[in-house]
Amino acid sequence: MADLPRSAAGDRSPWLIASIVSIATFMEVLDTTIANVALRHMAGGVGASQDESTWILTTYLVTNAIVLPVSGYLATALGRKRFYMGCVALFTLASLGCALSSNLPMLLVFRALQGIGGGGLAPVEQSILADTFPPERRAGAFALYGLTVVTAPAMGPALGGWITDNYSWHWIFLINLPFGALSIFLVSVFVKEPQAVRDDRKRFLVEGGGIDWVGFLLAALALGSLQVVLDRAVIDDGFWSPTVSWLTFACVFGFVALIPWERRQARPAVDVRLFGHRSFLAASLIMFLVAFTLFSTTQLLPQLTQELMGYDATTAGLTLAVGGIGTIFVMPIAGRITGLVQPRWVILAALLWSGGALLYATRIELGMSFWDVSTLRILQVVALPFLFVPITTAAYIGLPPDKTNDASALINLMRNLGASVGISVMNAAVVHGAQFHQNRLVESARDTNPLWAEQLRQTEQALRQAGVGAWEASQSALSQLAGQVQAQAQVLSYIDAFWLLGVAVLVLWPLVFLMRDLPKGAKPSGH
Template sequence: MTDLPRSAAGGRSPWLIASVVSIATFMEVLDTTIANVALRHMAGGVGASQDESTWILTTYLVTNAIILPVSGYLATLIGRKRFYMGCVAVFTLASLGCALSPSLPVLLACRAIQGLGGGGLAPVEQSILADTFPPERRAGAFALYGLTVVTAPAMGPALGGWITDNYSWHWIFLINLPFGALSLFLVSVFVKEPEAVREDRRRAREENAGIDWVGFGLAAVALGSLQVVLDRAVIDDGFWSPLVTWLTVACVVGFMLLIPWERRQARPAVDVRLFAHRSFLAAALIMFLVAFTLFSTTQLLPQLTQDLMGYDATTAGLTLAVGGLGTVVAMPIAGRVTGLVQPRWVILVALLWSGGALLYATNIDLQMGFWHVSTLRVLQVMALPFLFVPITTAAYVGLPPDKTNDASALINLMRNLGASVGISVMNAVVTHGAQFHQNRLIETATEANPLWVEQLRQTEQALRGAGVGAWEASQATLQQLSGQVAGQAQVLSYMDAFWLLGVAVLTLWPLVFLMRDIPKGAATGGH
């Protein structure tokens, strides 16, 4: 394959570059999902309460969200390779700090720094891939890269459960050290900074004497506030919390000021003008939905199996790992299919499959076994490679070559926002849905309902037959049936969540017709 002007291969195989730059994102995404499972263990290790421990996740997500949209801007100003290696180094060293943290404040500070490093990885990696492969061959490259993004969330809970069940939570962060060191070495040796990218940096510095600090600040306020609101809304009773209320106001005001400001800048920190490209806009919106679905279900299924079915952390994580094997098989096929068929048609079929699988997942009950749960997961995630690969491929079609850094940053921002919004919204659906269904079920638990009366009689009779006294049997019957009502209410709330996700996926199919076709045999100098 002939090198493109902006290729990072430097005469080497572009597939080698694709493999090298996938290492750090695998480390970052894996670390995020592992940390979710180990939260209780980390809280105990640093003397934090359960409520305080949620800030271990929130601080990372806030700084990660802040750096994501401006990472393309920073990569252009600093130099793509230099910025990328700096992000890997910051993430790796912060991971060591997290592992050695003696208290909650130190751990939160290290997690914030870790988020800054992690936020810059994926955008630069995707920019490198977009510049190193011509449009008609990007699908295969993004398929290889997509293995890290899609399988790491599936492996994380299982690995995190195993580590926390058998070792110390400190290893959640220590396992990042060899990954980080390997990534730094391979990037320094094999990834090149082409002259066209260096010219972008020189031109950016000449055109813009100073950094867009206003854009930075507004993005930090808007996205940082949004992330805290999403993470704390359910925990802090929504708008009854002054923190949630004021941060919501800050988020809205931040976005209202950010968008018009950045549209007027010659070199904006967040290039919102990219959303004017219809193919990019459609790709960004569908990516948001893919992440919304993937990460919310990644949280819902282990939560369901642990809270209601008695699974330990390792077994609950294994249900996701089985689905991860499905994505490993499907990802190369998705890359091949996307190289042969225009992305819009692949995405359309995958949306229909994904929506149908989510609707099928409403057939859940507390008697289903491990393989039933795993099958539901496999059906859900088998469509994800056929969404991720064509979406990422189509996002760059028609964009100027020097905008790949900014486009990658915004696509990854949409992915992260989709994950955060999905987890927050679906947690709220499950929490409030359980209360709603429990109230409705209790309304039927009266003497006017013959089924309820018969259930009471049979349960009490069984207890008395086991030798329990009359009064104790009566009380135990009410307690046992109350537990069953609460459990059934929770199951119904999970069914609601899967139904809403399925409907949401199925209603977005018209977006695929906004996407432009990938040019076949396009000139190597452009996108």
């Protein structure tokens, strides 16, 4: 790789570097999904109420969202390798602090520090990969890296369920310690800070690269407020809540002020001008959509199986893990195909498959077996490698080589925003959908409806034959049928959610035609 002056591999194999930088992201993404499963146990351990417990997740997501868009800026200002190792160290030490927390305020402080450290990992890692591999070989590198991003969310719920069912919630954080220590050691020994990247930092400092405090604060205001609104809107009754209303105003103000300010800065904290590149814009929007569907369904399926099918946390997590295993085998194929076929065509085929799989998931019913649910998940995620790899590859086509840090930060921001928005929107859709369907079903649950009357009569008769008294049988039969109505309303709301996701994916596929072609065999510009 002598013709790649920005390569972090030096005289070592670039594949070794790709493997090393994947460790920390796997740790961070895995920890996030594990924490979701163990939330109830953590709340009990620190004496938090159910409402207060959501801040354990929200605090992490807020600080993570704030750091993500400015991580490229900070990597350039502080030095890419130095910034990356600092993020890994902070995340690891904060994990230890979380495990040792004895009360809610202490846990929230360390979760905030975890979010700061975790927010800088993925952007720097993808920047390193983009600089270490030429454009025509990036697909394979991102396929290797993508194993961490795609499989960790699938493994997290199963592992988290197993840990919380069999051990203490503290181990959810303690398992990060060996991963973090290993990552810091390997990065310090094997990852090189190339001279071209050092020159970027020197030029940044010589040109007066002071901190863009205004841009940083506006980004923090906009993204921090947005994350809190997304997490609290359903809990706090939406815009009827003064807190949600004021934070929504702060979010809108932050974004409205941020964009024109950053467009005028020579060294913006958030380089919004990158969205002027059509391939990057299209890749960012599709990445948002992919994360929207992946993370929302990652929450909906375990929620469905635990609430309505009686699964415990471990079994519910295993339905996702089965799909994750499938992606492990498919990911190398996706990297190979993306290296042979233009990314836009791979993305188009994968979007059509994903949309069809989500519409197929509308076949869900309460009597489904574990393998029926797992099959639905496999169909949903088997196309993810054919989305993640070409999207990440296409995002860098045509960008100046010194913009890989900023581009990586923004593409990961779009992924995280897609996940947060997807989870919030689809949870709200399920809650309101269940209320809508229950109202409709209750309208037909009247004695004047012969089907309802017959079902009520048969249930009451069965109870009386079992020895239940007449009055008790009448009340119990009515209660049982009311429970069935409520369960059916919830199932219908999940069906609606999958239908909406499928339609969204199928409607937005024309975005692929904004993407530029990947140069075949061309020397990477600027490398």
